[in-house]
Amino acid sequence: MTPSQSPEVALRAQARAAFLHNHYHALPEQVTALDGDASFRRYFRIIHQGQSFILLDVAPEVGDVTAFVELNTMFSQGKIRVPHIIAADCALGFVLLEDLGAEHLADRLAKLSEVQGYYESLIDMLPDIARLPASPHMKPYDAAFIEMELDIFSEWLLTKWLGFEPAKVWCQQWTELKQALISNMLAQTQVTMHRDFHSRNLMWHNQQWVVIDYQDAVQGPVTYDVVSLLKDCYYRLPEAQLAHLQRYSFEVLREAGLLPPHSHFAEYQQQLALTGLQRHLKATGIFARLYLRDGKPGYLHNILPTLQYIYETAKCVDAFQWLATSLQSEIIPLVQAKLEQQK
Incomplete structure (x- = not known):
């Protein structure tokens, strides 16, 4: 020793x-x-x-x-x-x-001419993951679990890191938002999802993609892995590519029979947006928790880009305008001030 x-x-x-x-x-x-x-x-x-x-x-x-x-x-x-x-x-x-080496999707994204092809090939994998059977080693991804994930945002980011004290009306609106997001996720086709299908968990080895960190897979909403990939906390796709790949994912999932018959793309986009909102709220809380509880400050710089995803979604939903306003006027400035203190 x-x-x-x-x-x-x-x-x-x-x-x-x-x-x-x-x-x-x-x-x-x-x-x-x-x-x-x-x-x-x-x-x-x-x-x-x-x-x-x-x-x-x-x-x-x-x-x-x-x-x-x-x-x-x-x-x-x-x-x-x-x-x-x-x-x-x-x-x-x-x-x-x-040993798969050290080349992740995140490392290959500098090759801009090939990015769209990478993402299409990864979306093509999703039906195979979705069709995997349920396993006793998967945790139940039910309403209680989804709410617990959302509470990571309010507990670790807002309360414990920022010291944010919301008003009573904010708390009421937060409860309503959680219920809306839970309902959206449970209403979707429930499939096997990787749950962290993003640029740091996809490795390039011997000319093929290898999926890592799959141990938290669960049965959950069909759009979850799509939004994990396309609205990655660590890499932001250009808007034109994002729009194309959302449409591409819709076609792939529909042709695989994983979306309800007569599904409309606009409805699918709404499900993607709300599923992403839940995931990104959870992720910002986890980044704060990694710092406060686990002594890992390296993820703090991912909070602002992830909050930007949340803001962009919230401002487009009438019922969530309050969250967009709160982010813009209170939460994001508090985060910026905290990050300045870290320097």
């Missing part, structure tokens, strides 16, 4: 070394921690006998890798390319995976 290591960290490092030794019958030459995951999961790059692997490490007291392992099998059987699992110990919380 080094002087800076706590006993818990040292014990976990010992358990990690033991798992790797049991698999390789030797200690690997190199174990390097990888940064960047917005969760309790830790990843390490393992070099052994000239080959590279990735180790997923989730201490049992903070999480469980069982869903990761079981849903990996389900996605693979559904012809979705996910990382190959080489070895796993769910009780100890270790999964050894193939």
Whole structure:
């Protein structure tokens, strides 16, 4: 144990070394921690006998890798390319995976001439994900769960980070907005959704897309993965491309039989917009929570772009004009002031 290591960290490092030794019958030459995951999961790059692997490490007291392992099998059987699992110990919380490199969709978006093709190929994958069967390893994505996600915004972004104290009428309108968003999401065709289908969870490896971080998949609204991809918190599509890809996704889902018969594009756009509103409200709260609870300030700069998505949707819905006004006059200025303090 080094002087800076706590006993818990040292014990976990010992358990990690033991798992790797049991698999390789030797200690690997190199174990390097990888940064960047917005969760309790830790990843390490393992070099052994000239080959590279990735180790997923989730201490049992903070999480469980069982869903990761079981849903990996389900996605693979559904012809979705996910990382190959080489070895796993769910009780100890270790999964050894193939190394996919480091090129995500986010890294390829500088090639502007190819962006539309990338997105179309990824939208083409969504029916295969949607048709995957429900699994006991999926959490129920019901009204209570959707509301809990929305409350992350009010609790972590507004109250705990900004110290925002809404008036009574604001709270009443917030309750009505939550119910409207829940109703929209439950009224849609319910399918298997990845739930974080965005530019940092889609990797380019051996000339094909590989889906990672699928372990939180649930059965939920058919538009959810579309809006995760097209209104990404980490990358904003140009308006013309966004309009084209929304139409393209509508045609793909309709031809796959995943939308109700005689669906209209305008109704689909409304469902996309409201589903995106729910997702983006949750996401801004998560970015604040990552900072306050988990000591990860790296996601704070994603809050303003995500709030912009929320503002643009809210101002186009008569019943949500109050939220657009509140964002513009109160919430966004508070966020800007907080971010200035972080510099």
